[in-house]
Amino acid sequence: MDIVDFPALTNDQRAQAAQVMRAGFAPIGAYQGEAADAEVTTFFEDPDRFALAALIEGVVVGFVGGIDSYPKAVELHPMVVDPAHQAKGVGAALLAALEARAAAMGKLTVYLGTDDEIGGTSLFAAEVFPGALAKLAAIEPTSGHAFFFYRRHGYEPVGLIPDANGYGKPDLLMAKRVAKP
Ligand SMILES: CC(C)(COP(=O)(O)OP(=O)(O)OC[C@H]1O[C@@H](n2cnc3c(N)ncnc32)[C@H](O)[C@@H]1OP(=O)(O)O)[C@@H](O)C(=O)NCCC(=O)NCCS
Structure with a gap:
């Protein structure tokens, strides 16, 4: 598994990230249809947002976002793994990567x-x-x-x-x- 920054994603991988969001949040009915694409787009366009994607053989299987919302704290939002790849450690790897990124940014807290x-x-x-x-x-x-x-x-x-x-x-x-x- 590779973990890459969102700006490195191809257009196909960007669409895969939105699809993972739709599938992962389907049980609560959130981020369905174009709402998922719109949310993914914020991580390319909003300078206060960044995201890390987990790739298996080049396919996005999950991602985690961060929002630079306080001088010393980053909000984790969202965290999602494709249901077909859940419970295999992808979420844990994304969490660790987000925490390392937050620390590298000089933050003390992820919330x-x-x-x-x-x-x-x-x-x-x-x-x-x-x-x-x-x-x-x-x-x-x-x-x-x-x-x-x-x-x-x-x-x-x-x-x-x-x-x-x-x-x-x-x-x-x-x-x-x-x-x-
Ligand atoms: C939460 C989530 C990102 C975890 O990703 P993952 O790749 O499955 O996580 P891991 O494989 O690293 O860890 C899985 C562990 O978390 C537990 N877990 C994760 N989400 C769970 C849930 N909703 N209900 C029950 N257990 C859950 C699993 O049982 C498993 O436990 P174990 O380590 O004791 O076996 C994933 O379940 C997901 O995308 N869920 C849907 C979207 C969501 O709820 N996002 C969080 C919103 S705040």
């Missing part, structure tokens, strides 16, 4: 929001008030969620946006230090 829109954590369909942070600290998997993938890779829950996507559908905020201060 992200991971939505629980369809269930997978104990906070789905739950009332989070009062005591939202205590409930976040006690979060457990129900059917499995990317939250636990990130946590295994050193991301800590640092907050949440209650009902961000509807009642009982929070956005879970996580962060990891990627360089020494």
Whole structure:
């Protein structure tokens, strides 16, 4: 597997990245149709955005984006692996590459929001008030969620946006230090 910067992608590979986005986010109905192409395009055109693609035999099987949003922190957005290539370490490799890139940029922190829109954590369909942070600290998997993938890779829950996507559908905020201060 190779990991390359988005500007190095051919037009075909750029289209593959959009297709990976459609396939990876299909279960939550996000980034379907031209929305995926539009999102991929932002990583070529917005100077505050960059992305790294994972290629297997020249075909894009996943990518991770970064948004240069704070002096010392980068937002991870999005992270997606083609369902046919999930659970083979592609996501872990992309995460490590993004963290190395953020550190090379002089950043201390990578942070992200991971939505629980369809269930997978104990906070789905739950009332989070009062005591939202205590409930976040006690979060457990129900059917499995990317939250636990990130946590295994050193991301800590640092907050949440209650009902961000509807009642009982929070956005879970996580962060990891990627360089020494
Ligand atoms: C999250 C994602 C990028 C992980 O990529 P990946 O290539 O499968 O990751 P890896 O192979 O490195 O690691 C897979 C591990 O994460 C777990 N995992 C990842 N996403 C999971 C999910 N949604 N539900 C349950 N487990 C998940 C796998 O069970 C596996 O666990 P293991 O290491 O104990 O076997 C991928 O599942 C994906 O694209 N999901 C759809 C889009 C998405 O949810 N993106 C994140 C939005 S914040």
